[in-house]
Amino acid sequence: MKDFSYEILDLLEKYKNDTEAALKGETCPQCLYAFSPLRENLFEWVEFEPEARVLQIGSDYGSYTGVLAERAKEVVVLDSRDENLEVNRLRHQGRGNVFYIRREDKKGYAGEPSGFREYKPAGNTGETAEQRMAAPFDYVVLGGFLSDCKKEEAAGILKEAAGFLKPGAKLLAAAENEAGVRYWMGANQPGTSFLEVEFRGLFEELVRENGGSFLLYYPVPDYRYPVTVYSDAYLPQTGDVTNISARLDGPGFWFGSEEEAMAKACQNGTFTKFANSFLGVWEKGSL
Secondary structure, eight states, X not given: OOOOHHXXXXXXXXXXXXXXXXXXXXXXXXXXXXXXXXXXXXXXXXXXXXXXXXXXXXXXXXXXXXXXXXXXXXXXXXXXXXXXXXXXXXXXXXXXXXXXXXXXXXXXXXSSOOEEEESSXXXXXXXXXXXXXXXXXXXXXXXXXXXXXOGGGHHHHHXXXXXXXXXXXXXXXXXXXXXXXXXXXXXXXXXXXXXXXXXXXXXXXXXXXXXXXXXXXXXXXXXXXXXXXXXXXXXXXXXXOOSOOOOSSOOBOOOSOHHHHHHHHHHHTOHHHHOSEEEEEEEOOOO
């Protein structure tokens, strides 16, 4: 997906960091993607412990940072782009428990470890970026990060993310479904996507290497603007998935009713294969 950091920075300046005013005054899809309060629903339901340390991989315009900062003791936002970190910092500069760290890549996810430096520190916190990243986290979350990377990098990304977690901690990662019913109906794929078997396989690999267990969730209508979140433990029944046809940020042609298609998928037991998005939640083993 194309990065709109500079356009979002212009909007923050225009509306004096008032995201609600920007949403009312603008119609561009990138404004909706960055500022829609629906974005927070992806992690709003997660019961973060009050003393938890959370690592957010991918700044994602600060869309999830606010809800994470409200629930956890500390949030570290890791990104390789200064401009994206700056969007996040401007949106949440009043929060004293959010820290911004720039990832300085060396040889990618299969090579040498990356270097880290603090981005525009608010003051002397007593810790360097390297020290903050070395301390184990209770949660690592990846909102839209996998959609912005190459598919062949996904396993390495999740493996590295797992290394930041303490035993018993959780990793949450979202992605588009390549076979999502929305795309059968003519919508454009917004970024890198995965078939269910591929995405499930990524988490099975985490279990093989690190133990623990995982569960797949299915944000509806998708992980970008979720309204309802189902899971392998609680799947929708026929007729439960409604009002999902509105396309908020992309053109395309309609080739049928998305609601009718999802009703048939629920009836046939294939909802997980045709849901538009996935959210994997893996709990690291205690060994």
